[in-house]
Amino acid sequence: MTNSTKQKPGKRDRLVAAAARVLHEQGVEKTTLADIAQAADVPVGNVYYYFKTKDQLVEAAIGAHAQHLHTLTASLEQHAATPQDRLKALVQGWVEQRELAARYGCPTGTLCSELDKRAGGLDRVAAGVMGLLIDWVEQRFAEMGRADSRELAVALVAAYQGISLLTNTFRDPELMVAEGRRLERWIDSLA
Structure with missing residues (x-):
């Protein structure tokens, strides 16, 4: 195999990625x-392996969500100059x-x-991913010098979750656009 040939992900990785997508859909x-x-293009019998x-x-799909969040926030750290810019890029x-x-x-x-x-405790595992997001946002607000960084982080993530629900309920992506503009102005007002 040459360096320019992309190798197909393994079955486990394909199952996890497919699970994250199909569970969402x-x-x-x-x-x-x-x-x-x-x-995942994997024989169903192989899933049990x-x-x-x-x-x-x-649970593995939840782990994929956590990994995606880690990758996203690491990219924001590298490509946005200030904490304010990182939040707005998010x-x-x-x-x-x-x-x-x-x-x-x-x-x-x-x-x-x-x-x-x-029942079963997976709700707490999934909540951990949401907690990682809130923690990352809180740190950015703290870097902006905000003593109320935790409250601001919860407010930002709650605004996103609320607009996601409304965007989905009304099947109207423009609701997300309008709320995004409002959140960017709000972040600017806090600097």
């Missing part, structure tokens, strides 16, 4: 292991995903909401 209860296997239960696969990233939000809602937020209605 269909929800945990409606999604079967066969749905995920088909989306990597994941003994559906909940183990759901908001812009949310706005860029408005079509997806209009169709399915926020990937992590909808998963948190759905898992809260089930």
Whole structure:
């Protein structure tokens, strides 16, 4: 294989990525292991080699959300000069995903909401991803010199979750655009 040839991800990685996508699109209860296997282009029998239960696969999908968040925030740290710019770039990233939000809602937020209605503790695992986001936003506000950084972080993430819900409810991506502009002005006003 040459260096320019891209290697296909392994079966486990494909299953996890497919699970994150299909769970977002269909929800945990409606999604079967066969749905995920088909989306991953993996024989359904192979799923059990990597994941003994559906909940183990759901937990791996939650881990994929956490990894995506880590990758995103690391990129924002590298490409945005100031904490204020990083927060506004985060908001812009949310706005860029408005079509997806209009169709399915926020990937992590909808998963948190759905898992809260089930027993088994996966709701707390998913909440951990939301906590990572709040912690990262809080740190940016603290770097801006804000003593109320935790409250501001919760307000920013809550505004995004709320607009994601409304964008999805009304299937109107322009709601996300308008809220994104408002949030950017709000962040500027706090500097």
